[in-house]
Amino acid sequence: MHLTPTPELAAEVDALATRYGGRVGLDAVAGDLDRRLRRTVAPCRTPHRAWTWDRADRRDRRWWPQGVSVEGRHAVVSWYSDTGSRVSLLDLPARRYQHVELVRPTADGHEPLRVHAGGLGWHGHRLFVAATRAGVWVCDTRDVVRGPDGYVLPVRLLLEPSEPFRFSFVAHVGEELVVGEYDNAGGTRRLGRVAAEGGPVDVLDGGVRRAQGAVRVGERWYVTASHGPRRPGSVWSGPAGRLREHRWAVPMGPEDLAYDAERDLLWTVTEHPRRRWVVAVRRSRLG
Structure with missing residues (x-):
């Protein structure tokens, strides 16, 4: 399989x-953060650091957190809804x-990007942005504009697969992308590695049931799996x-997984209303 831009x-x-009067870039967003995170403790066995959203976003049943990626002091988290992402x-x-x-x-304008956005990779x-059967959308964060209803980031191109593959999640690790499939009904549960620019995908059959996110560190893989909202x-x-398997390693409803090489941390985000956390754990705790 290949991914072709x-x-x-x-x-x-x-x-x-x-x-909209020119690009403002992600730097403008970083200087205009209008909502408050709260430090908290999440229900899992692994020692961790956790944050949660403001009251409205913790409870919202229209928007669901999915992907996560981290660079330095900043993280990005993707959300999907019936109307966009x-x-x-x-x-x-x-x-x-x-x-x-x-x-x-x-x-003549723009339209919502209607994808599940089940995973994110952020590099430079x-x-x-994972787009399930379609492949992986690519944005340039310098393209952010400020519209009448808030900040907007357009996609620039799509990395399209040459063969069927379910791009349930994506992560950027080193100089490559890690991709993988979610399955809970006896289908394929493949993982893959590919250069960030696209090209041949090294596909592996080593996934797990209900996989939600994956990263690779050296020859070791780390994969999150959900067991429902409880x-x-x-x-x-x-x-x-x-x-x-490391059971109860992360809170209920874990989604995407990201690797912070600078601090050797694994990050995930959880999706269920009133049980929504951004969590970081030491990779060494998980083998």
Whole structure:
């Protein structure tokens, strides 16, 4: 299988920027965080650090947290709804955040990006958004504009698969993307590695049931798995095909997984209303 970039939507992105008075970039969002995070403790066996959202976002049943990626003091979290998708930029030390709508630019404006956004990869100016059967959308964070209803980030291109694959989640690790499939009904549970620019995908059959996110560190894989809204989730770790389960390692409803190499932390985000946390655990605790 290959991932092939589609032509960039450069003209459409430029037109969107012109319509709203020019690009402001993610730096402008970082200086305008209008919502408050709260430090808390999450229900799991692994020692951790945890944050939760403001009251409205903790309870919201229209928007569901999905993907996570971390760079330095900031994290990005993706959300999906029936009407579109968005990302939140979090300043973890300041305990503040802001939502940014994801859109697909068109010749005469833009439309909501209707994808599940089950995983995120963030590296430099690029943001990779899992798009299930379609592949992986790629944004340039310098393209953020401020519209009449808030910040907007357009996609630039799609990494399209040459063969069927369910891009349930994606992470950026080192110089590559890690991708994988969710399955709870006897289908495929594959994992994969590919260069961030696309190209041949190294596909492995080493996934687990109800996988929600994955990263690779050296030859070891780490995969989150959910057990529903009431029971804490698992992290599976080890070489592909020989993963070992760490039960109750993360809170209930874990989604995507991200690796913070600078601090050797694994990050996840949970999705269920009133049980929504952003959590960081030491990778060494999980093998």
